[in-house]
Amino acid sequence: MKRVLLGISVIVAMTTSVGAAVSHPAGGGGGGGGSSVLITLAMYAFFAIVIIGGIWFFRGPARRAEEYVNTLCAQFPNEADRQLFMQMYRNKGPKNVVIAWLLSAFLSPTVSYIYQGKWSLAIISFITLQGFFIWWIIALFTMPSEVLNLNKKLADMAYTELRVARPNAFVATGA
Numbered sequence: 001m002k003r004v005l006l007g008i009s010v011i012v013a014m015t016t017s018v019g020a021a022v023s024h025p026a027g028g029g030g031g032g033g034g035s036s037v038l039i040t041l042a043m044y045a046f047f048a049i050v051i052i053g054g055i056w057f058f059r060g061p062a063r064r065a066e067e068y069v070n071t072l073c074a075q076f077p078n079e080a081d082r083q084l085f086m087q088m089y090r091n092k093g094p095k096n097v098v099i100a101w102l103l104s105a106f107l108s109p110t111v112s113y114i115y116q117g118k119w120s121l122a123i124i125s126f127i128t129l130q131g132f133f134i135w136w137i138i139a140l141f142t143m144p145s146e147v148l149n150l151n152k153k154l155a156d157m158a159y160t161e162l163r164v165a166r167p168n169a170f171v172a173t174g175a
Helices: 002-023 034-059 061-073 079-091 097-106 109-116 119-127 134-165
Strands: none
Touching: 034 134, 061 079, 061 134, 079 134, 097 109, 097 134, 109 119, 109 134
């Protein structure tokens, strides 16, 4: 919630400063024209969203995915099984939060969904033009969490496969 409020305040501050500059241009004379103001505001809003989204993925989901994988890895009693688990997880092809977010921010959510292997969402996103671009803005904030969930699912799959393949790899601890 704090990040959303921060984002709103950044956008309001940027649009207020642009509005003041247009209504009181340096050197006198007339204003700059309505369409250029709207384009400028749209550019500021886009870059504010990009910056806020950048803060979002650097802080949370990227680290949580790594912590989750390390927690699963720690459940194996010996180093050989831990290394095997990590190799199985890497072979599943975990996705990079930064790459998915940049694809979503600068190309479209459709490209990011293809990168994640979510073909049905990619097709729906493409057909609806990203929900008339509303989906695009929402995806900037939700993409890191989507990649986190995908990577957790891949880690769970690797964990389950190793547990089935090597049931003696786990030591029962007495309580």
